[in-house]
Amino acid sequence: MRLELLASFLAVFAIRGPMPVTSAPPATAILVFSAASLTESLQELGAAYEKESGTKVVFSFGASSDLEREIEAGAPADVFFSADTAKMDALEKAGLVGKGDRKDFLSNLLVVVVPDGSTAKIASAKDLAAMPKIALADPASVPAGVYAKKWLTAAGVWDEVSPKVIPTLDVRAALAAVAGGDVPAGVVYATDAAVGKGTRVAMTVTDGPPILYSLAALPGSKNRSAAEAFVAFLGGPEARAVFTRRGFRVVSEAP
């Protein structure tokens, strides 16, 4: 008797509602893998696009490096928006993106952030190197950290900085570590600092490496035309206005 009760209890969970496991997503839903730094911009644009086109846009935000690995392993992403060109190059090399699929048109700046109440004065890479701990998106792979490492290496202080680095999973985690007051300084994108609470910008990096984002509809997508339409929308004037308002720079006219 009780066994039957349990069976029906489990059965309720197993069959009620549309199971994500057995039902494929509707044809008009696309999955966008995107760099964490684009979170607010893409959420805003995704909502606008859903209203305009009826296509549902689902995002997975994270480190571009993690997302690239997931796509290589076979993740069912329809669109990839990387914070650098290296990850897109890797996908191109793996045959998962064609040359013509890419749009490299968005740029950003690095800034040094400190907790709101901090009195630290940081005006150069040398000043940053004097801090006891520095939060960076993992400089071994995550674009924001890779850019920061390039900047600090060119400034000749990387060897000094490297043992003090608190590597984080993505750039937003570096921002959160500084905002929480646990780490006295970090390097993030200017656009992250603009949306973050609890931090202030101590300096803007003007002599950093060029930052270039890369966007592509993935050829392996099951919703190729919907993916391409969304990518075209992201390169259009409405999207460019949103990116610019949020602090990104559009460096070339998207085709």
Place this chain on the structure above:
Amino acid sequence: MTADDLGILWLTVRVAALATVLILPFGVACGWLLARWRGPGRILVETVLSLPLVLPPTAVGLLLLEALRRNGPVGRILDRAGVEVLFTARAVVLACAVMSLPFLVRFARTAFEEVDPRLLVMARTLGDSPAAAFRRVALPLAWRGILAGTLLAFSRALGEFGATILVAGNIPGRTQTLALAIFQRTHIGQDAGAMRLVGLTVALAFAAVLATEALTRRRARRVET
């Protein structure tokens, strides 16, 4: 409590329940064999089945990922069949199933071991086939232990993290379970939102463990008398 929170809770409960239902027949069969079979390979089989208990979940996750990836041994077959597993809810179910199977097997084995083998022999002499003896004697005597193991496996599945994040990523609305959402919200600094989910997991785990405890207690009492 937001709609997002409830969506995450619902997804978590559904994948954990499905994983539990999927391992139930296999887990009970393994428990039965391990309780009855005295062959030389027994210890080896038992050890292999227990590995997910002691391995780091990320190690199990990586093994699954390598097997299932585009060019992996299993991935290639799935690809040809047009079945998507990695980074979908199916991958969450798979990770949960693998990680919680040992709990079910161990509980089922113990429960079957407590069944007096003479009763089974008696059933056979009275004309029951081995299958009938299992169904009419062993299962009714062991069901409480099996149920406790099932609940524990379900609880383990609810909290699965390490293997899941490797094979299913952390995709909101598709593969993001409570454990993954707590992780993501914490590392992007949304501590309040993460705490709400922690509250949900505490309530869920409390109910599941309490039910398991209640079942095992009653079983212990019955054995004593």
